[in-house]
Amino acid sequence: MVICVPLMLSTLPIPLGAKQGWNTLxxxxxxxxxxxxxxxxxPHQGARRRQLPQHASxxxxxxxxxPETSAPQSAPRRSGNYHPSxxxxxxxxxxxxxxxxDERYLVRLEELKLEATKLLMETxxxxxxxxxxxxxxxxxxxxxxxEREISKALDQCxxxxxxxxxxxxxxxxxxxxxxxxGYQVSSENMLRSFKELVRKSTSFxxxxxxxxxxxxxxxxxxxxxxxxxxxxKNTTAEFLRKLVRKMDDRLAKLVDHSLEMPxxxxxxxxxxxxxxxxxxxxxxxxxxxxxxxxxxxxxVQSIHQRELRELSRWWTSLGLSKALTFSRDRLVENYLWAIxxxxxxxxxxxxxxxxxxxxxxxxxxxxxDVHGSLDELELFTLVVESWKVEAIESLPDYMKPCFLALYNxxxxxxxxxxxxxxxxxxxxxCEEWKRLCKAYYVEAKWFYNGYKPPLTKYxxxxxxxxxxxxxxxxxxxxxGSTIPQKLANCLHIDQGFDLIQLSxxxxxxxxxxxxxxxxxxxxxxxxxxxxxxxxxxxxxERSRESIKRMVGDLWKQLNExxxxxxxxxxxxxxxxxxxxxxxxIFQYGDGIGTSIGVTRDRILSLFVEDIQ
Numbered sequence: 165m166v167i168c169v170p171l172m173l174s175t176l177p178i179p180l181g182a183k184q185g186w187n188t189l190x191x192x193x194x195x196x197x198x199x200x201x202x203x204x205x206x207p208h209q210g211a212r213r214r215q216l217p218q219h220a221s222x223x224x225x226x227x228x229x230x231p232e233t234s235a236p237q238s239a240p241r242r243s244g245n246y247h248p249s250x251x252x253x254x255x256x257x258x259x260x261x262x263x264x265x266d267e268r269y270l271v272r273l274e275e276l277k278l279e280a281t282k283l284l285m286e287t288x289x290x291x292x293x294x295x296x297x298x299x300x301x302x303x304x305x306x307x308x309x310x311e312r313e314i315s316k317a318l319d320q321c322x323x324x325x326x327x328x329x330x331x332x333x334x335x336x337x338x339x340x341x342x343x344x345x346g347y348q349v350s351s352e353n354m355l356r357s358f359k360e361l362v363r364k365s366t367s368f369x370x371x372x373x374x375x376x377x378x379x380x381x382x383x384x385x386x387x388x389x390x391x392x393x394x395x396x397k398n399t400t401a402e403f404l405r406k407l408v409r410k411m412d413d414r415l416a417k418l419v420d421h422s423l424e425m426p427x428x429x430x431x432x433x434x435x436x437x438x439x440x441x442x443x444x445x446x447x448x449x450x451x452x453x454x455x456x457x458x459x460x461x462x463x464v465q466s467i468h469q470r471e472l473r474e475l476s477r478w479w480t481s482l483g484l485s486k487a488l489t490f491s492r493d494r495l496v497e498n499y500l501w502a503i504x505x506x507x508x509x510x511x512x513x514x515x516x517x518x519x520x521x522x523x524x525x526x527x528x529x530x531x532x533d534v535h536g537s538l539d540e541l542e543l544f545t546l547v548v549e550s551w552k553v554e555a556i557e558s559l560p561d562y563m564k565p566c567f568l569a570l571y572n573x574x575x576x577x578x579x580x581x582x583x584x585x586x587x588x589x590x591x592x593x594c595e596e597w598k599r600l601c602k603a604y605y606v607e608a609k610w611f612y613n614g615y616k617p618p619l620t621k622y623x624x625x626x627x628x629x630x631x632x633x634x635x636x637x638x639x640x641x642x643x644g645s646t647i648p649q650k651l652a653n654c655l656h657i658d659q660g661f662d663l664i665q666l667s668x669x670x671x672x673x674x675x676x677x678x679x680x681x682x683x684x685x686x687x688x689x690x691x692x693x694x695x696x697x698x699x700x701x702x703x704x705e706r707s708r709e710s711i712k713r714m715v716g717d718l719w720k721q722l723n724e725x726x727x728x729x730x731x732x733x734x735x736x737x738x739x740x741x742x743x744x745x746x747x748x749i750f751q752y753g754d755g756i757g758t759s760i761g762v763t764r765d766r767i768l769s770l771f772v773e774d775i776q
Contacts, residue, residue, distance in 0.1 A: 241490070244534045246757055249485065249493040250764065256476040256496065259772050260469035264462040273463060276456040277309050283452060284313050291321065292334040298341060300450070303427075304443060304457035305436025305464075308508045315345070322347050332357035333371070336378035343385040344428070348727055351393050354382060358396045365403065370415070373407060376400045377419055384428040387724040388717070414445040429719065431748040432741065433507040436461060437769050462774045467509050469771060472499055475519050484527055487565055491530035496767055497759045498522040503770070504745025505639065505738050514642035514738075517577060521638055524570050525600075525631050526756075531566065532604040538612045545605040551594050570597065581641045585648075589641060596634045603628040611689045619695040623669060626692075630675055630746075632668030636739055643735040663729050666722040667739045671746035673715055677708065678750030679757065715747075 263269075280301075287294035298314055301307040307314060318341060325338055326349070335353045342349045358379050361372060368376070383397035404419050411419065421427075421438065440457050443449050476495060479485065485493035501522050502515040532541055544563050547555045553571055556564045574597065578590035603625050610617060617625075627633075641647070676691040690698065692714075696707045722743065726736055749755040755763040 242534050243490065244492070244530060244757065246490075246492045247760060249495070250760060251476075251496040251767075253476045253480045256472055260472050262462065262466045262469060262774055264459075264466040264774070265470075269459060269463060273456075273459055276452065276459065279452050280306070280456055281310060281313055283450065284310060284317065288317070288320070291324075291330060292337075295321065295334060295337045295341060297450070297453075299337060300443065300453055302341075303435055303439040304453060305432065305440075305507070306453075306457055306460050309460070318342060318345050318347065322349070325349055326353055331371075332361065332375035333378045336375065336382045340378070340382035340385055340428075343382075343723070346727060346733075351386075351390060354379060355392050355396060358400070362399065368403070368407060370412075373404075373411060373415065373419075376403055376407075377415075377422060380404060381422055381427045384426045384719065385723055386720055387727075388720040390720070414442060417442055417445075425747065425751065429744055429747050431504045431744045433503050433770060434748055434766065437775075440775060458775045464507065464509060465771065465774060467512065468499075468503060468507075468515075471512060471515060471519075472496065472771060475499060475516065478520065479523060482569055484524075484565060484569055488527055488530075488535075488562060490535045491527045492757060494526060494756055494759060495519070495523060496771070497756050497763055498526065500749065500763070500767060500770070501745055504748065505635075505741045506643075506734075510644065511642070511734075513580070514639055517580075517638050517642055518635060520573055521635060522631070524566075524573055525634070527566050528570070528601070529604070529629075529631075531563065532601075532608050536563075536608070538608060541605055541608045545601050548601040549598050551598070577638060577641070585641070585646055587647075589647075593637060593641075596637045600628060600631065600634050607689045616690050616698055617695060618699055619692065622690065622692065622695045623672065626672045626676075627665055627668040630668055630672040632671050632742060633664055635742065636664050636667075636735075639738045640735055643732060643738060645732040645734065663722070663725045663731065663736070663739050666718055666725060667743040670715055670718050670722070670743040673711055673718070674743075674746040674750040677711060678752075679754040719743075 284294070284297055284301075287297050294317055298307070298317060301310060301314070321338055322342055325342060325347075330338070332354075335357050339349060339351060339354045357375065361368075361375060361379075364372070377400075379396055380400040383393050383400070386393035386397070401423060404423060408416050408419050421442075427435070436457070440454075440461060443457070444454060472495075479495045485491070485495075499515070499519045502518040505518060506514050531544065536544065540560055540563065543558055543560075544567070547559060547567055548570075551571075553568065556567055559567065574590060574593050577593060578588060581589045606625050607629060609615070673692050676693060679691075692711050693704065693707050696702065696711055697704060700707070700710075702710065722740065726740065729736060731739075749763070752762050759767075
């Protein structure tokens with residue numbers, strides 16, 4: 165079971181489907197042919213190639229932050245104008261304490277799980293009811309308790325799918341659940357149901373509307389080249405928008421929710437929090453599942469609170485946020501990334517690792533994007549490339565604690581992974597951090613040289629700078645399956661590469677759509693929208709719409725890669741969830757840089773407020 169990251173930035177392959185997707189967006193002419201006159205590989209004018217010191221005596225320097233004012237100020241510093249953290253250590257400690265880990269709640273949870281298992285078994289002879297039960301378990305966030313039972317039920321569904329005649333809702337729901345779990349099933353029956361609905365488009369019943377919604381939700385499991393499913397998606401969406409005012413309140417909320425963010429693209433933990441409220445409004449709800457969902461949500465929330473308290477102690481003691489005040493101080497928001505990728509209790513070590521990773525990555529990102537001069541960034545890139553702690557003597561004071569924090573973090577990850585896998589993973593982790601910093605430096609040179617990259621060239625680098633590959637390398641080490649030593653090169657060969665790249669591209673485009681306007685105002689390299697505008701002469705609005713359509717194309721390719729990969733199922737879910745989390749975090753703008761609106765409300769609902 166292996167994943168891949170590319171060995172050289174200059175040889176990054178682009179998935180065939182991704183090339184096709186990008187080519188459909190490009191025009192034959194460019195409105196600014198001179199804009200590429202500056203090579204991105206030429207050093208910034210006045211920059212000097214630095215050499216690392218051969219001898220130094222700082223090998224065991226602790227992470228003791230130095231004031232940012234000690235950094236050389238050879239040029240004015242840009243500013244991200246980021247607001248301070250709204251989640252102090254004392255606030256995290258005070259607010260994030262619940263009692264749902266008491267024994268009485270855990271005992272009741274086990275009782276409800278047994279009853280829910282029986283409930284699922286009792287639906288074997290009622291296919292639609294069984295599929296609805298599985299779907300409810302998934303959306304309520306409790307399906308992880310019943311993985312074996314759900315797998316058996318879907319095996320049975322797969323055996324009869326396409327042969328038995330069911331309702332349109334049953335066919336569409338079966339298609340979505342089977343494809344979501346890796347079964348390659350034909351869309352023929354679902355499309356037949358869709359065409360039957362279209363013929364009666366003048367008089368839809370409430371059951372017809374449920375079928376329309378089921379087809380719309382299922383259509384997002386399409387793979388590249390399934391044009392008929394794309395047509396069904398667009399047509400059902402049009403019908404649902406027209407009919408939403410005539411629906412009952414609960415169904416209208418379900419439809420609005422899916423139209424705003426497709427169910428298949430939704431971050432699972434956010435979906436659970438939202439769907440529990442809607443399920444309670446359902447006249448056909450199962451009281452057992454509702455009680456289970458509420459109790460499980462509160463218990464898992466308590467686990468997340470415990471982890472956040474631990475992480476807050478770590479982040480406070482590290483001191484980077486106080487020393488480097490130009491960077492984003494976003495511990496709790498970064499933990500949102502971690503629970504988006506893997507919220508289940510068994511993935512606690514993975515969440516702790518990913519949160520620390522994103523905190524350190526965010527500081528490094530802000531050094532490259534906002535604060536560092538090109539000379540300083542070249543030095544930092546060289547020090548990371550050397551991966552020698554004594555090399556920090558060549559760095560400005562403000563960079564030293566950042567590199568030391570990274571160095572110590574990687575050491576700790578390697579020690580933990582050694583206990584799990586039995587071999588030294590540090591070289592592979594280091595390679596990914598080196599690759600990330602090289603990609604950051606490429607973007608910094610583009611900015612300082614005034615280089616305006618074409619879209620394809622930008623994305624070949626930017627899918628790395630979004631942080632997806634480095635995050636997934638770490639996640640792979642904590643995904644639950646042991647990696648044998650004979651697969652010591654597993655992080656560097658081609659299997660799994662497209663899966664990670666496609667998810668990272670979705671994350672990159674989502675990030676750009678949410679943050680590029682503010683980044684352009686402060687001064688930054690062109691992002692996806694600007695690159696597209698520069699190539700096509702399209703307006704900003706039309707360019708944004710074209711870039712948004714790329715997300716749909718990339719999802720089709722990601723769906724197909726999920727069917728083909730031999731990677732562990734836990735890890736595949738993490739990779740897909742990374743894309744989902746990015747879409748949700750940047751859904752309404754920069755959910756990390758400006759986290760005092762929707763992001764704050766989501767944090768409250770996920771980490772502070774229990775469900776009664």
